[in-house]
Amino acid sequence: MTEIDHDKIGLLVGLEIHQQLATGSKLFCRCKPIESDEYPIKFSRKLRITSSELGEFDPSAIFEKSKEKTILYYRNPQSSCLVEQDDEPPHDLELSAKETVLIMAAALKSTIFNEIYVMRKLVIDGSNTSGFQRTMLVSAGGNLEVNGKKIGVQSICLEEDAAKLIQDSKDTREYSLDRLGIPLVEIALEPVAGTPQEVKNIALTLGRMLRATKRVGRGIGSIRQDVNVSIEGGGSVVEVKGVQKLDQLEKVIEYEAKRQHGLKIIAEKLKTIDARISKEHDIKDVSEIFKECKSKVIQKSFAEGSLIKAIKINGFVGMFGYEPYPGIRLGKQLGELVRFFGLGGLFHSDELPNYGIEEKEIQQVKNVLSIGPTDAFIIIAGNERKLDVVIDSIIKRIEDAKKGVPAETRAATMTGDTVFLRPRPGSSRMYPETDIPPIIVTNTEIEQARNKIPRSWEENLMALQKQYDLNQQLSAQIFDSEYLDLFETICKDKRASPNFVASTLSGTITNLERRGMDVSLLKAKDIIESFNLVAEGKIAKESLEMIFESIMSAKAKTISEAIKSNALSTIEDSELDKILDELVKSNLKMIQEQGLRSMGPLMGLAMKTLRGKVDGQKLNQLLEIRIKSKISAK
Structure with a gap:
């Protein structure tokens, strides 16, 4: 794409971070936030729009209603109940979620309100069975320090997460209710002028602060960024929803800046055109x-x-x-x-x-x-x-x-582009929740939250380095990834090398994902099982990449299937000796001519046959012994 001067076009970006909280239960019921494999309960709804207290209809709701889709829901009683089905009133607020959001507000020096009112935010795309999302404004103001610069905080809200979209077709939209109702903190930052890279650093800093609390969810879908983007004289602010990764965030801002500036240029050309459309004649x-x-x-x-x-x-x-x-x-x-x-x-x-x-x-x-x-x-x-x-x-x-950039909500794609989603919502989408009384926040609770502000990212990094003997780069990679909790779980029994675990989780899996493979297919239990098999000597360390690749590319559904399809079972020492002896014998001329320099080519030949079946370090040692023996004999 053609380069663009972000300062010249007056780019402004406002970030909204949505982070799931690791509370153990949902916000207004005690269901566990777990992902189901089966859904014994299924039902459908047709959602209708309702007017606000002033009798107005929200433009985004009108747009969604015009699609006339039937919404299908899938529910498992292990992860959702009648509250998520909207057949039972909400229960009491989950107290640990309240405590967590107060700690986050205190860490950002945000002014916490003593009374919190639950509101209904109109949502008619089907992601909420009730047609609204429960949300509450917890605090306002504050700041986040990024590289010595203070970024203003507009608001901090506690709200319910939406249902998980399974499929969207021409006439129907399907959701599972596993995720619906999981506590979610929304932190809205003030718009900043800067490059996409600078905005990415702001999101990274805020994400690190949230993870430092040790009270947030991990994994794909647990944190999402919405971005409000505008340019000077371009028209309206555009909201981009659903950015899940920092690299994606940078690309989305870059694309949206060019799209909006392009629309501004188009608008300037249209000023000289009388583009009329008569519904009767045209x-x-x-x-x-x-x-x-x-x-x-x-x-x-x-x-x-x-x-x-x-x-x-x-x-x-x-x-x-x-x-x-x-x-x-x-x-x-x-x-x-x-x-x-x-x-x-x-x-x-x-x-x-x-x-x-x-x-x-x-x-x-x-x-x-x-x-x-x-x-x-x-x-x-x-x-x-x-x-x-x-x-x-x-x-x-x-x-x-003709006016430039229209006010609309757009969705981020994995390639970093944005696509139209719906018109921007208006003020008429919000109205009071009648089933929940005001929530009181005492001064004692606020003081306790201030005393529980987590240590900084740098301090957490130092602790991680010391506990697991990791270098700074690997510590940062695993802390910033979705896999920190999983890393600590795998390292608990001390059978696996923390360096190997960290590099596999933050390196190997990430590289496979960059190659276009679906990381959502690789479950935490699969990863834990794989490392257990390595610790037990049933598979080689080198086989993990092949196993993960098979699952992430949907060639295998389970670890055992992946092992079988790749023929990854370890081989006996006697068979290994036989293979290496034959390899050395057939390449004796190369060894005599190149000496130890033949190690590289022979190791490559050996890995073609033995990759994933033998530990690489062991293979290297055995091959080196044989090559040195032949050199000495000569």
């Missing part, structure tokens, strides 16, 4: 034109009973395909919008003929719409009821393009 049903069309997308739409409509946009020629930055164009923004209504996408005149749509069909559309040399058009398919709603949204989005 929208036509063109289904008959495309009956024999070779486009697979359009023929699939016909098979589903869809209509094809075309929209004329006056004076808009070239504007859908115009790219101020690579990949940043208005046509792509409209495509994202349409897909979130459950439609496959749209075609615009700047990209046609293409995708099976030929010149003859384009000419017929131009005739029907009376397209002039400076006009553009859009083709879109869908069922008639939904299509009218989508077309209204397209028209609004084109009108918003």
Whole structure:
């Protein structure tokens, strides 16, 4: 991508950190926050929007309702109850969650309120069975020190985590209730001007402070960053949700800065264009034109009973395909919008003929719409009821393009891009919770929280180095990873080398993930079992990467399957001696010519046969003895 000057465009970034708390039970019931394998209870809901106390409807709720999806829920009684099912009132607040959030507020020098009121935050995407999330403002103000600079804290809230999305299809959305109701702290920082790297450092510092409490969840999904991004004169603030990793955070901010600046440039060009759309004259049903069309997308739409409509946009020629930055164009923004209504996408005149749509069909559309040399058009398919709603949204989005960046919520992708999710919510999404009385925070509780402020990240790092004899780099890697608790669990019985455990957890697994493998498939119990097998001498240390790779690539579901598929069982010493003797014998000429320099090539040949079956250090020693013996004999 083309480089961009963040200071020149006036980039502002506000971070919101959402961190699960390790309380042992959920926020308003005593269910254990565990991940289930089976879901004996299943039910469905159709969520409807409700107005606020002032009779207003939230724009994001209206948008979600327009998708008309059925929500399917999966529940296991081991991890959720009737509270999560919204068939029973909430129980009392989980007290350790209250204590933890007070400690975090005290650590950030935030002003804690003596009365906390639980509010309902309207959520109608199905992630909450009730249609709202319970949240409470615990404190305001304070600061986080990052490299000698103080970053302001806006607010600290305690709230329920949402249900876990399993699948999202055209007409249904599926969730499990394992995660719903887990205590979550939300820390919102004041917007800062800086580079994506500087914002990443802020998130890293805050994450370290939270982990230092030893009261937070670990693992994928336990911490998420939402980012509020804006540029000077660009229009509105955009909220990006669901950033789970720091490297991803940096890429998301970089992409969003370019996207917003690109939209600002597009808006400046549109100021000279009178882009009018008449619903009466500029929208036509063109289904008959495309009956024999070779486009697979359009023929699939016909098979589903869809209509094809075309929209004329006056004076808009070239504007859908115009790219101020690579990949940043208005046509792509409209495509994202349409897909979130459950439609496959749209075609615009700047990209046609293409995708099976030929010149003859384009000419017929131009005739029907009376397209002039400076006009553009859009083709879109869908069922008639939904299509009218989508077309209204397209028209609004084109009108918003004249203003620059529209106020919207976007989702972060794993590649670091962002995609449209829904319009930004308004103030009408929040209203009081009627089932829970105000929660009192005494001055004694506040004082106790101040006395329990955790030691700094640097102090924790020193303790980790000393306890496990790790170097500074490895200590930092394991502390900053999702695996610190798992590391300490594995090292408890003292059979495994802490250095080997730490480098495997923070290095090997991370490298496999960077290669595109799914780390969520690798469970903590699988990792513990693998290290136990190494300690018992049943598999070699070198086999762990192969085992983890098999599971993370979905080639095996269990450790035993991975061992079997890779033939990783250790071999007897007698068989090993036989293999090495044969290897040396067949490469005697190389040993005589290169001496000890032949160790590298021969070790490589040996590993092709013995990788994962023999400890690498042992193999190296045995091979070196044989090579030296042949050199001496010569």
